[in-house]
Amino acid sequence: MASGPDSSDFFDLLPDPILLLILNRVSDIKTLLRCRSVSRRFNSAVPQADSLLLRVDRVISSSDDDDGVSFFSALFKSLLTSLHHLVSPPPTGKQPPENPTSAAPPPPNSPSQILRSFDAIASLRIELPSGDLRLEKGTSIKWVARFGKTLRSCVILAFKNGGDSTAADSGGGLKMRVVWTISALIAASARHFMISEVVREQHSLSRLVVYDRDNEGTVIMDKDGLTESRDSGGDVAAEETNAGGMWWRNNRTTVPAVGMRMRHEARMELSGGMVLEGATLVVVRPVGGGGEDDDEWLVEEAFGKEGVWAEAVQRLIKSRSYILEMNSF
Template sequence: MEVVQQDHFDRLPDALLLLIFNKLLDVKALSRCLSVCKRFSSLIPQTNALFVSIPSRIPASKPGNGLCLASLRIFFNRVFTKPFKHCRRIVASKSPSSKSSNGHHSFINVLKKFEDVKFIHVQFPFYGSGIDLVGGDCLVKWKAEFGGQLKSCIILGATSYFLAKVKELQEQEQEEERFLTDDELRVRIIWTISCLIAASARHHFLKKILLDHPNLESVVISDEQKQGKLCMGREELVEMRGCMEPFAASKPLLIERTKVPDLSIKLSYAPELELPVSGYRMRGATLVVIRPVDGDLMRKGLSDGELLGSGFDGDHGDEKVFAEAVGEMMKMKKSYVMTMNSF
């Protein structure tokens, strides 16, 4: 009597396989799975959550020291030129025969296979932001929220950031509050401009993805060094689509650069900031809260506390430290208020 072996994998329901694919996330692995069998090929395009890591194509430049002309040239090359060139290269790549360095088509073309995707996390390569040219081994973290344009941006910075011993935390006298020097303020303005340009470039990059994926409900665009993060939810994406409708019918498609609007900036500073819960210490700690002058958050009268509440909220150790630092910085009595013109 012949025994027929049954493939138990075929007994798994489609819903369970889709659950597994959604947990897999990685777009490269999912793209390879498309060619495994006809069943996979029909199910994987229904995946609703993706993670995309974009490989670096531009060699990093070695920065110089100080604010000399050569350093400024590197700064503008890194901050202004490279991010937009890289985004334009990816967005403009439409030929199916064009291959990336890892043997796959440009990831924009790969994403078109996932028609039902609702959540995308894109991770950019990190080229340096010009911050290291003027701040040494400083810490700069930012989070930006967009709709059709910038809604808010939070920047947390420090000239140094380290784990202090318990005894040092107890014995260290709190340094008196003082004003920033002109050079210190200049450095923080460069931090701010650098982060805003990076956020604007990522928002511009998102426009092409949004046109191809009408069901998209949530987007995160970060970088491999986890310096900055752009976040958009369903309402923000609907607003962004509305702003893009006038250009959708143009041939060739006109995707304008995302401009930074007129901004209101509030900057808080602490020469020495102790974080008793995590045991860390920051020197030159800086918190920058940025809003458009004529934006929804300004009209609604949203407080800094409400805006900063979810600024760096995460389960990882570093995120908890940054959230604690934001909470401590909000206690600062002195702050700088300034405006910045659109660019």
């Protein structure tokens, strides 16, 4: 910046569209909020940024309970509860949980509260600090789910690391692969519920992606899905859990009745030398939401055409498939 009595702030020479382009390239919300203190012009321009990245550093407050219960452990308890209800339906006459839409508003550090500082968000990415699930040692899951008011599709790749001494079997059989699938669906539906208030409030939003730094799972909502979700109000299921002061309750969007097309190879060695034990590819859709002919483009859309995971799913998609159906949960 120039100095002297006739000096001016060079940013003042930039037209507003160029300044907004720079702010959109910055995208990180924490940085943008700091920029508001630079000048009056920045303070008025920052809320107009339309391409944002919100990095969530923690999902529980500083007042963690003594047991150190995290959102992720609470979510895993939710998984076990849901599995129990799937195999042991509640007795006749038991009332369903109350709809939590009347719950108290989230505290100020929730995504919806933070994003209220912005007026014209079109594209939003939310980065979570880690993956949601902690399954048995040596197991990895990669999933991509697309949502409207509820689940539209989910592509899941699960396997055991062949380099791990605990991965001596071929993935634990059908029962274990079903557990992998259900765990991914519950994780996806919990993330979808987490962003439901953001979807309702940000009317200019046309694309929303929620992912994690571990590259475990991704939730995607496009323009049509966002519109459908706002119009419907969503469908949620309550899972009350004490999770040490987390800023969103352990609720999730109801997973509809789904058809699952599963493909499996006991052992797969990829071109880079990586070995996958019990490699499993599952394509999940609501019942009546498409057939086997649609699987290939859903898989490509989820994992792309290049990279280690793309290679794995492209090989698995050619394997024999097995069809399973699951009721809403």
